[in-house]
Amino acid sequence: MLPEISTINPVDVLDSLRAYSFIAPYSLALYSQAEGIIAKNLSAGQLCGICGMTATCGTGCNLPLEDALREALSRSVPIICRCPLGLLGFAIRLPEPTQSDRCLLAWGVRTSSINLFYLESMSRDDGVKPFPILDRLGSMPVVELEDVHETADRVHRLLPSHLTSNLHNELLETTVSRLNSVVGISTQLDRGKTLDEVVSLLSESFGILFDCQQIAVALSGHDREAFAIKGTWGLPADLGQTSGVVLHRLIAEHPGERSPQLLSETGKFFQTLDAPSATFLPLMAGTELLGCVLLPNIELQPRDALLAEILAGRAASRLLQLKNEANHYADTSLPARLIAMTNAMLDIETTAELYTHILSTAASLLGATTGSLMLLDESGHSLKIVSSLGLNEQISKSLLIKTGEGIAGKVAATGVPIVVNDIETDSRVATTNRTRYRTKSFICTPFRHGKRLIGVLSLTDKPGNDIFTENDLQLLTLLLGQAVMVLERAESMQQAESLTHLSAVDPATNLYNRSFLDKRVAEEVNRSQRQNLQFTVVMVELDHLNLYASICGAAAATAATKKTVAAILRSARQMDVVCSFNSETFCIILPGTARPDALPVAKRIRTACARLRAPGADALPSGKLSASIGLAAFPADGATSQALLDAAKDALYQAKAGGRDRIVLHESAANTGGEPRQVFSK
Template sequence: MPFGDLLTELKGLPILARYSLTLYRRRNGTVASSGRFESCATVVEDPLCREVSRHFFEENMEVFFEEGTPSVCRYGGGFFGFLIPFTLSGEDLCLVGDGVREESIDLWQLASLARKGGDAFSLLPYVESLCTASYEEVEEVAEQVRRRIESYRLPARRHNERPAVAVAQEPVGDEALYAVSQALERLDNIGTVTGCIAICCETIVTTFQAARVAVALPDSERKSFSVTGMWGLPEQLGTLSMEALQLFTAPGRAKKTVLWEGKLRETLPEVRATVCTTFPLKAQEERLGFLAIFDTDLPPNAALLISMLAGAMAGKLSALDRDATRSKESALSERLMSLTDTLLQIDSKDLLYESILKIASDLIDATQGSIMLIDKDGVGMQIVFTLGMTLNIARCLQLKVGKGIAGMVAKTGQPLLVNDVEKDSRVAMANRLRFKSKSLICIPLKLKDKVIGVLNLSDKKNLRPFTHADLMLLTSFANLASLMIERTEVLEESVRFEQLSVTDPLTGLYNRRFLKSRLEEELNRSARQGLNLTIIFIDLDFFKSYNDLCGHLAGDEALKITADIIKESLREMDIVARYGGEEFCAVLPGTSKAEAMIVAERIRFEIESKRFPGESDIPLRRLTASLGVASFPEDGRSFNDLVHASDIALYEAKARGRNRIVAARTSSQQGESRHGAAEARPAATHSNLAKTLDFNAYLEASLQSKG
């Protein structure tokens, strides 16, 4: 076909009405510039767009051609254009289409276009008059034009004609052998499926004068084969099942020639022919489809060369498929690694469930779903998170392993893809109103061979059924999700055990062992930074009598109430622990003894004022507490010294009548009285052992001494 005629025919397509078209041909010759592309025909709608396009495409046309696929580009600040590389009758060609712009106008671009003396704003009405398009629209135009070019290989008969059988020229000699060898060489360097098919079909048509050519290739799930007309036939010819494929192929790699009638004609009614010769596309015992030539009498030598070409084509298609699979697996691995990093940042189970469900739904464009986990007894299941439905209502549902769709998946451990819940014999149920489509996917969440739950997804955004590819992608992600769920549960369990090891199970306060470690840390920090630190020991008065009279349950409740009072009286930075029995210890970092006395009085008063269960049955009719206060550094510099000082102060509070606060003596006061008995002393000498003044008087004296 002459190049001008080719452009004229393409320009007649409605989708190209607003585009300028230019055809480039690889320049022949032996000079240095040979091999580059030159314009050989053009149909210009807009000169300005054509000029901008020429500067952009011509410089890199060799690169575009080597890529072998249509390219859509944005250039000049706002213009769109496409380039389609192809080979026709041995010529390397590139078709460039331009003449549309994106919706927004770039004024800087206009200034650049007007740099030869024009005014940028004078170009504005002109540019505004150009047709607008999106990148996706231009991409779709380029793909449709590519498909049309593929059908132009040679001037085609109308596909509704039924010509006599064509006869290949005899003999098939060196020229045919050379053409096939050239095609085989080109196949080695091609990187796309469409390019591979185009090379083979073009060689068959031009070398062996084939009247009509079609190719059957498997779909993405390899359950059926799409048949495409490549020359002299409609592009979309139909779909064949695996069983129907047997009608077209002979065992092994042999060609098969049959009359086009009966079941053959019924399977592909769009094809009008008399005779069909098929060459199987088979690589490594994998059936990839077939190459069909209609109404052409092929001599043995021609059939042999075409068989070689079909074998090479199958091998290349298989290699491209493996490359694509590896690329997808690599991309999936990278994506899963990225998702792993995201999920590893989550340490809350609820947030993890939410993230897993959101990621899974995004992977396959689902709009509804849920995560179900199997109970520890292995009988029931609980919905832990939902998408597209109310979680609180979902959690009330009674679910059992083995019952319903999700229960069946939980029991068998096998994933389930359902295209129509009403027609699928495995489920056979009426569709529920809340689901917009009848397709769903259920994936077991497994750790090794143990099923821990089920991931359910339904209602694809486009309402089409889920595919096998969706199932495979979700299965890969489900393995990761299961590991993340286990990890989070293990972390929470370890945190719980760690918490149990440092806390008192009754009150929830820290225990004595943790107190010692934490207080030593605070003492070291206070010493380094020159800070005060005060500890308060709190002991409930006559608690043994209370426990005996009111019972152990009331005693436990009283201890928990006391713990809450102490915690509410302290800052977040303070530390409180159950030291043993009815005795508690509070650590106040950065707090002087005078400041701690205020806190101690608040604790004493709150305990005295609180109504404890059954306290009216004890002799004093109420439960109170005695408190001892000691500070770093004046009363001690180590854990043992401070605890000893506060314990002595607490003892003095008990000895002075209980329900009061006593501050520990200074080191000098301790030295003066070590020779005396520590037990019964006259009331007048108690001031030598510990300050037992009225709280307000003590506080006033302490504040005055600081000033």
């Protein structure tokens, strides 16, 4: 004689059967003719109508299950049930005479073929929407009819052994094992170093312990009223967001329940889950609501619900601790972070690089992934994007935004920053969100120095659909206050460099002038003395320039001079320094170059000048443009800067005196009695 099932927990019976892999696709229930469903254990499939779940195709379709249960209660063999759409299952009366009004029901699988003709008639006759039904059927496990027969027979043979008193011992072992797992997982949750690590461990634990196919977690962001919903197990990562008001309302509607099962509320408040039901586990630490765990299409049995509540509570405690630590770190480290960010800006040399760094630093500080920095143009009427993040750079930098137009233009015109939670509902903007932006929250603030507007900085797209807050605006204002001073410093340095450059450049040729030449030669003398190096100075002058000016005019002479400068620059090496000695003469400094190595450079310059074409040059004595060149080397030809320049000038004069269009290399008095020596001529 079998023990009465009243002495055995019906949930335990279903749990023990669930351990067999061949029963995994089915949702199980124990049905009493007097009480209805007395226990359920759901899988990816679902129960219909009379079994307490929302029907797949409408609450009115109960006939297949009613017929199967009625027949099963009257017989002692498994009864296969099939609905017209193609759903399959079986019912087995419990093998105990005193419990002849109770059945085991397995349901929630389907055949590989769906009866589309029947679905069409349902849509036509009953007004049922076919596409949601097809989606639901598509998510159900596929099991063919012969496999259902085989599974039903196996369960029928196994069922008596699962109604014995030994079931208590088996389930006790299972419970102890799960409890030990929960203890171990709780310890790991306490050691979680980040929010993501805690959520990942919690989701993995639920998936394994409770055989969940899908899991979603909602967590609060910087704004405690917005909760981002993320798929963490078998669901898309981004599932939108909900609000603290919704979560508190759900808790209030299920008083005393730590893991209520949501039916109609699931579709109402969590539409992105696309599930008819879900188990709702609040993540509460004391009185603070940190979020929730959602288990679509799962109804936890009391024992599993208790274990899930333990894990959820432990995870919530750790999440709160991590959030408090993060807030404390942010509060205590903010001054140091701002100082570090400012110091990093000070190392940047150009304003263009600084613009990019200011934007990226602001985005990093607030956790934004998209943004732009716009500067007011010289007219003061338009904004131009000088740096962008997460936008098409070519398109963004070609745009001009008039002050007073658009969001950024209005911020520039009014000087008032704006923080928006939802661009589509905020009355200050009330516009459709553009597709290139992932979220609807943004922050836009003027970038100013004192009362002078410099530009506008905009940020959007926080991870996890987080929104921007007034606290973000305060942080951004502090950062921009530091950034504007660094920017002013960089602009001043660039202006100083520009003035220094102008003071060192000959406006006629755009070469370094005589003042710069004297200073640079002196520096090279000092460097070469310290490091025991040689260097060479090359002096170049265009032949018969005054005669050419008198023949062809001053404008032609100026053009010829510019061509000569270009020829010298092309012929010189990258390391060489080309300067203007006077209006007709040019000097090239060849650092670290001995006299023999300088000669090829001089030859290139002479050849390049001889190839120049200029109108009227054939009237010159040589019939063309040409150049005379003199060379002097340190230290052989001069131990001071002035002596070296004089030696190069002497060699140049000797080249001109010797017939022009030639190179003369100066040699020291110790070798030649102080006379220059010609080394190359035409």
